[in-house]
Structures are given as C-alpha cells and as structure tokens.
Amino acid sequence: MAMHVTDVETLENYELKLTFNNGVTGVVDLSNALWGEMFEPLSDPLLFRQIRLDPELGTVSWPNGADLAPEFLYDLIQPISNMDQ
Structure with a gap:
C-alpha cells in the first residue's frame, strides 16, 4: 500500500x-526541516x-509550491494514542 496523508491540522511551533x-x-x-529555497519561507x-x-x-x-513526501512525514511522526486525541 502506498503511504499517503488523509488529514492534516496545524498546531503550534x-x-x-x-x-x-x-x-x-x-x-x-x-x-528543523524548514531550510532551503522552498521551505525557508514556511518559517513565516x-x-x-x-x-x-x-x-x-x-x-x-x-501555496508557494513546497510539499513533503508522505514517507518523510511518516518517518518523523510521533504517534498519539486514542486517549490523547
């Protein structure tokens, strides 16, 4: 199964x-990932x-065209338990 994001919500920091x-x-x-030509503007x-x-x-x-591979995001994820949701 190909990995993909089905929902996103912005949090703090x-x-x-x-x-x-x-x-x-x-x-x-x-x-720590907002560096380089495409990603530095996202520090705003x-x-x-x-x-x-x-x-x-x-x-x-x-909107500036930046995107991140779902596999990259999955490698960074800190899972939350059902009780934390």
Missing part, C-alpha cells in the same frame, strides 16, 4: 497533526498555516 491511510495519527515537528507562521491536503500527491503542500 511548526507542528502538524497528521493522519495516514494506514490509520496512524500523530504529530510531526517540522521546525502565516504561510505555514496555509498548508493544505493535496490528494493528487497524497501529501501536504503550501
């Missing part, structure tokens, strides 16, 4: 709450919060 198609839900901290909290689910890519993307 460049964190995302993500759900994947295998049912795993957790938090990804991107504060207003732009970062403009994230959207991109069903064609199966991941998340931003």
